[in-house]
Amino acid sequence: MSQPPKQAGLELRRLLPFLAFGLVLTGSVLTLSATKVAGLDENNCLSCHDNPELIKTTADGKRISLHVSEEALSKGAHRYIDCTTCHTSEPHKTDTPLTKLSLAQKCGSCHQYQYKLHLESIHGQQLIQGNPDVATCIDCHSPVGNPHSVIRVLEYNAPTYKKNIAQTCGQCHGNEKLMANYGVVEKVYESYMRSFHGKAMQLGTYEVTQLDKATCTNCHGVHDIKSASDPTSPVAGLNNLANTCEQCHPNAGTNFASGFLGHKEASPENIPVAHYTEILFTTLLISVVSFGAIVVIMAIIRFSANKWRE
């Protein structure tokens, strides 16, 4: 009679390791998912600045938000750098807001090399002249253009992640009105996406291993980007262009580079053979396909009529 309860106890004891494992698993999942990565905030700045309604009114009556989102900050590349690293020791005496140039200077206090290259670039040169159109650090490095949410290049959602670079450049360079002010008429973004480089980039996944295709920065440079008409640009003139092609296509040479349509459609001026080939083949395509369609439609009608008469 004592057998059955004893056996039940044994059964339970056998289950114990599983029970313990289950507990540890649930516990770790709960703990890990509950852990919030918090930005470093040694001086408790966020106790006031995490308030979306914190607004300052300047002398000339402008209202400026002083809100710093803790959530954005906690996902940023600089989450372990204290606020005062950038906002110096007496943050309440800093002039706000920053200009595009002073912001670049601020980033440059640590990222000196990139700052130096940027100042020599077409973007930096225009910044120095006070042009507000051009890109400064956060225009490319933050998805929302906010210095508190700069994210690292290798994060898949970073505007500077390789798969996203063309879209990032396209924000300005795909804007026809903005580009018309600089005499840039080529639709650089569309023509890139039409090219094999753009297609391969678009069809590839977000895996880094699939992103060995060329994007804007591979040919035009990164922080040191130059105007395409600047003779020092890697794409200016056939020789520079050929050297740039050769970074990925060994021994390409100028003959190879001369086949590049230059972000333009083929036209009687721009690679005329390609232009006339397009006309020839489009005509052929349309005429043959229309002929086929007409024959098939006529056949369908006649065969249906035959069937209907039966």
Next chain:
Amino acid sequence: MVTGIETLSAAKELEEKITRFDIHQIIQHALLMVSFILLVVTGLPLKFHDFAISQWWTAAWGGIEATRFTHRFAAWVMVSVSVYHLLYLWYTINILKRPFPIKMVPGLQDFIKLAQELGYFMGLRKEMPRYDRFNWKEKFDYWAIFWGIPVMAGSGFIMMYPVLVTRFLPGWVVPTALIAHSDEAMLALIWIFMVHIFFNHFTPGVFPFNTSIFTGKVAGERYRREHPLEYERLLGISEQKEETDDESKSDAERNNETDSPDF
């Protein structure tokens, strides 16, 4: 390519199956079809790269490297089939001493019969034109490939080895090749799926699936309907009481000429 003669006596006795294609033609069509489909499914996502389905499809293959490899592999299969076909032609004519396949050569008759067929579709004629071994659609398919494969293989080769090619040819061949490749591919794709598949599988008498190119055999009754001139010649009941001899080109040509007054 005319192999029907060998089955002449068989067809007379047994009015069921007529051998229309030999084993080489069956293999050539099968390889051409498989490579064509592979080329289409790995090439289309590149042309329509903006479509969400293209991105999903490419990812399903294991990325663009996988579709590229498949595209190139299938392209070499297609080129090999073309070479096989040319060798086969040379072999049957020069070694087996079969007659030159004159019936595939297009002529004025094909245009006349095309007009007659369109007339039938419009209800202006009571009957389909009477075809010989190949009707105008079959000839069009065949010769379109003769034009299409050199264009596709040539332009594909240029894009596959642009650095090598531009060592010998000017740079503009690369963007030109891309345009030609893309447009010619769409032409072939639309024609095959719209015209070829429709007339070979979806027409009365063959719907839903025509097995003749896969088995090489066609039911005698259907042969009589679709290729009456060849059928009658095979059975020796041609109206002109012509000999079933199509070894000689001149005879075949005379056949074509004498066919016309019937319509």
